[in-house]
Amino acid sequence: MKHGIRQLFIPGPTNVPDRVRRAMNVTMEDQRAPDLPELTLGLFRDLKRAFGNKSGRVFMFPSSGTGAWESAIQNTLAPGDRVLMSRFGQFSHLWVEMAERLGLNVELVDVEWGMGVPLDVYEEKIAADTAHEIRAVFVTHNETATGVTSSIPGVRKLLDAHSHPALLFVDGVSSIASIDFRQDEWGVDLAVAGSQKGFMLPAGLSFLSVSEKALAANRDNRPKMARSYFTFADQIATNDQGYFPYTPPTQFFHGLRAALDMLFEEGLDNVFARHHRLAEGVRRGVQGLGLKLVAAGPQWHSDTVSAVYVPEGVDANLVLKIAYERYNTSFGGGLARLNGKVFRIGHLGDLNEVMCLSALACAEISLADAGARITPGAGVAAAHAYFREAHSASQAERQAAE
Amino acid sequence: MKHGIRQLFIPGPTNVPDRVRRAMNVTMEDQRAPDLPELTLGLFRDLKRAFGNKSGRVFMFPSSGTGAWESAIQNTLAPGDRVLMSRFGQFSHLWVEMAERLGLNVELVDVEWGMGVPLDVYEEKIAADTAHEIRAVFVTHNETATGVTSSIPGVRKLLDAHSHPALLFVDGVSSIASIDFRQDEWGVDLAVAGSQKGFMLPAGLSFLSVSEKALAANRDNRPKMARSYFTFADQIATNDQGYFPYTPPTQFFHGLRAALDMLFEEGLDNVFARHHRLAEGVRRGVQGLGLKLVAAGPQWHSDTVSAVYVPEGVDANLVLKIAYERYNTSFGGGLARLNGKVFRIGHLGDLNEVMCLSALACAEISLADAGARITPGAGVAAAHAYFREAHSASQAERQAAE
């Protein structure tokens, strides 16, 4: 029998803040009520702000983030279209799989897991495509399976350098609202996010933020994929009045209102800075325990999730099992080829220093229970030192600014 | 400023019982937790029971019911396939529209709004199709826009009479778990339902209950539609272990557990009987006020929603507006061609006699405020009489049984 708070250190669903939970606990309401737009129009407006999308629009689908992946593809591309994708983890893998199922002609770049989007190879391919046959370039901003963040501005830069008109698709499910993201500035055309990560909501709502260019691509005369549930047109026809083409999950809207308020009250830049600080604390803790990240170098470090190799001879799944059953704590497991070798610490959403320390403390004890030779307390101590140092630095900065 | 309980008499979302609301108000959990199947496998099992589906399976998609419509089509049919559909309200209309968007070759039977599936015309078409080119027959069990229920056994009978192998698709969004439905007995192959009606949950989860024959059609060698989010295969590969191909909205599962428990504790037959009794009370009330239903005759009466014509010269939208703004009560509006002429009283889900009386009382006062000449109290009195009569009858029955 389990006691106490269930600790959740998976890279989503994240902890839903009590304020959001309370906001969502509403009675049902009429999805055609005359005053519903007072709520929904503000959400559309503020979602755009959260994505850094001024000119385009954001769609909300009752679906997981996977649904928004599909919507992005179906509404702007046609079967047979050539697209450039890279694969370096389970989620980039699944997106490739979806693209192929939907009939796209995928130019696939396989990358060692632990690294991210290969800008050099992408550049080669883009440079070579003088006929502009590549209609879209796909980027997994944050590969949740390996804890690797890729550079979107890097991709934008190479597209611009070659004046390549491809649409830029970004999977931001585990990055947006946690890691810096600037849709307009980075020229992202279709950005996918889900409710259950940085947006601090339960799973069940997906967001697709589209640029004006993507909307134009949707409207143009080229044939597109057959589609209905995820079609842009029905949303466009109703969203501006504050309504939806089919019954929306209005309870989510109340939660989203609270979540957006929290993000803006903190300030997006502060949200990103907090995620960086907490992530760096976790990484120091991992290092303090003598463990290695899957991310192959600091340039790939993810500020939302750390995938950690367990020591040789230790079964990562046993670590997970012990943490869950003995300590009421969930870490993420190693996916696909990383299974058994890796556990993942999610550190995104509504999180603070003490929660990260407790993640490390629990990782320590679970690893030890699973037979790993680690120095108990060493992870906590290292994170501890970093948090104090970061705090002093931020104090100093603040004073300097005054 | 509004006061008191917000009364919801729309045909979905329905009132979420407090027990279900409480059950859903959970902290987030790991969708890959080892003990999640203890919850989810029971849900799959009990959903099958709720649909009367012994041999097939039920899928749960994070989507509105519209998504399950799409899944049913994409996984068993191919573009160009011929299907038989009928249209007699906004929701049967939307299903036709989807079928056409997805490339089906729709044999469409248009029926006067107020009536349902035309068994005679269906029979003609089926009889004529000796080549079995019609691959699927679609039935909107309960047309929510008009308050019309159609006979599924009637359709099954004519298919059987002609030994026609077409798949039978049923939209049961506003009927299943409220009105009698027996998937196996009636030979339904794909039955669509949503969380926010008879299942008494918020919107956001859809159910697709498929027969073994539908699963075989999915597996066979004929090409199907391109699909990914709503594909059966990914669900089949994970559901039997109690998991899902993408992040599921686990909060819904806890609510669904409570809702299914409530349905079975009451007994499905009693649930259906209660819906009939309450619906009949509302219909008597409507009659008592001298108003007419859209449903063209008792054989079409829906036990989940009544669409009511306002008297000549009265604006139905004004009635809705008054009910909403002055009396904190939502009725359904008239959709498409019925707009301005009709208001709808939803009477499904977690409902009782007093709630129906209050719906009638509110309809009376809102109609009067909107200029209708009705006899105040006449609706309540008529429903009142029926409820007392029904109660006596059931008492007598019970005594006779003892």
Add this chain to the structure above:
Amino acid sequence: MKHGIRQLFIPGPTNVPDRVRRAMNVTMEDQRAPDLPELTLGLFRDLKRAFGNKSGRVFMFPSSGTGAWESAIQNTLAPGDRVLMSRFGQFSHLWVEMAERLGLNVELVDVEWGMGVPLDVYEEKIAADTAHEIRAVFVTHNETATGVTSSIPGVRKLLDAHSHPALLFVDGVSSIASIDFRQDEWGVDLAVAGSQKGFMLPAGLSFLSVSEKALAANRDNRPKMARSYFTFADQIATNDQGYFPYTPPTQFFHGLRAALDMLFEEGLDNVFARHHRLAEGVRRGVQGLGLKLVAAGPQWHSDTVSAVYVPEGVDANLVLKIAYERYNTSFGGGLARLNGKVFRIGHLGDLNEVMCLSALACAEISLADAGARITPGAGVAAAHAYFREAHSASQAERQAAE
């Protein structure tokens, strides 16, 4: 098995608005936290506003309203003190009983149930008490058992007329925040209220609003009663810093914040007007059914609860039982000598017209089921007519004002 919304038409606990319920559903917090006063000091300030108490203070006790009755007595009076009280229902009876238990020398005026505080008798006694031996005069503002409201200004006037220094105690449990109440203007010294009536919270918190004169009486040199839990001094010593002498139920504070916000957003005058309008509608409905109130005349009509005599030969308790078991609706029962003869309709708190209509509809059907010969719909129709008339009048007023 019961279905649908549980209708609550008792004179408290009242329906807790969803907004308040959500606000109360908080995690626990440190009752000595440095920022708790940000919440609590605002509550003290706004409670004073709700009572119309500018110079004194309001205490909050974790207790039912009965506890605040006790606190009022213990902190300002001594055993043997002579007090003037009147009794005309179960709650004024219980207050007398408490006064006697605590050793007061009660000058008791018994009044026929259905009437309230007898101003003439009170005046006689006050006039006769030239030695000012009567230290306190007690008034039950609203007798919940009979639905009778008494005049506080009337009592104040007679005290002033005779320059009598007695403290004025008021039981406002079922009146304050629902019916007009003005502590300073009416010279009330100790006003008792509870959380579960007009303040729209669950039971468990009581309010005692005391004048400067009462505080002086508490501080003076006369001996008082032995007391500890309900002592003023400990509250005074901590409340001004925003804290409490023992662990306070902080969840209530969040609910109270929301409830006070709702009251002030509506405006107290509008709250009182709404209670009057709804109460009058219920009374018209009662009259429409040919039933009689316990309140002996309009001057005694309570705007928060109506006690209704059932017709001769009908058992009021059977009406209650039927309403509860068959229709999931709670009415108040007849207390003490009214038991079996009376049922009570509570119409206070977060309530609207449709809820009152449904109370009447349910009363009608329950009465009929219990054998009463009433005209079904007649109650609803009468209330209906009044609500429409009241609405027109208020519209006309508003237009005239523009």
Add this chain to the structure above:
Amino acid sequence: MKHGIRQLFIPGPTNVPDRVRRAMNVTMEDQRAPDLPELTLGLFRDLKRAFGNKSGRVFMFPSSGTGAWESAIQNTLAPGDRVLMSRFGQFSHLWVEMAERLGLNVELVDVEWGMGVPLDVYEEKIAADTAHEIRAVFVTHNETATGVTSSIPGVRKLLDAHSHPALLFVDGVSSIASIDFRQDEWGVDLAVAGSQKGFMLPAGLSFLSVSEKALAANRDNRPKMARSYFTFADQIATNDQGYFPYTPPTQFFHGLRAALDMLFEEGLDNVFARHHRLAEGVRRGVQGLGLKLVAAGPQWHSDTVSAVYVPEGVDANLVLKIAYERYNTSFGGGLARLNGKVFRIGHLGDLNEVMCLSALACAEISLADAGARITPGAGVAAAHAYFREAHSASQAERQAAE
């Protein structure tokens, strides 16, 4: 702006488990409903089980625990009665203060803070009281201010040794349902508890568990104190039917049902063992940091709260402030003479190992920030080692048992 879970390590209110919170989030209900006893009678029965009280009864008061202290005294003693009390912390101090306010003649034994009930002095006094003038002996089972647990069986033994008939009063507010307590076996006559500690509920409900002997003392002919709100008689007259003398906070009853279910599902012995294990882990952590407990020796160690001296030169209040403001964590402060020198870690209620590790981790970082020279990670490491050791021992035990 604060983020993440608010960590609560105060000795009450404790963390309300989500299951309890959900159970309490109910709509209001009729406190005179015919089926309320189905809930309440079970609560009375199971509370007796939680107290180990077979023959007597448990009262529930809408009040804080302080109210139950008062009830215990008022109902069994008279002003002037001689009682034996000891004082060794803020809460035993407050109980003495109450006894004096209520007019008892307190024979007070002052003890150095850090120790508990002085059995030797008590024995002396009891032995000397051959006239049996001491009517009651008071014991603070767990002094929350110092983290000191006293021996109730020790007191019982000395009373028995001298055949002394005094009533035995126990303050079990921060012990009962967390630490071993056996009312009948230990001959406790009046045991006080509150909702917000081991019972894992919000504050606002108190429990007073009384023996048959205490009930007899209440019924006997000796005069008692004036009382009304907290009188036994009114409760006795209504509780056995499942009702209450004044409006009870029914929402608490639903929460209590869930909390009792959780306690019994775990098993009271396991609850006590878990509290011991977690407490010992915290103590090892404190030791690992080189800090000292207020408790003067292992015989006084409290399994629900540890009061910890900060190092010389460090301000304990600064540690608290940093923990609260910088790390969103509440520890208990040093009360009265311990203010500024001590912080307290509450470790009772719904708690697990990882929560205790995070308490230590947060204490470490807050102490360091406040200028203490401690070895970061040393506390966590020591607790860590103990938890692993305890786990191995319990595994070994289990295997031996098989």
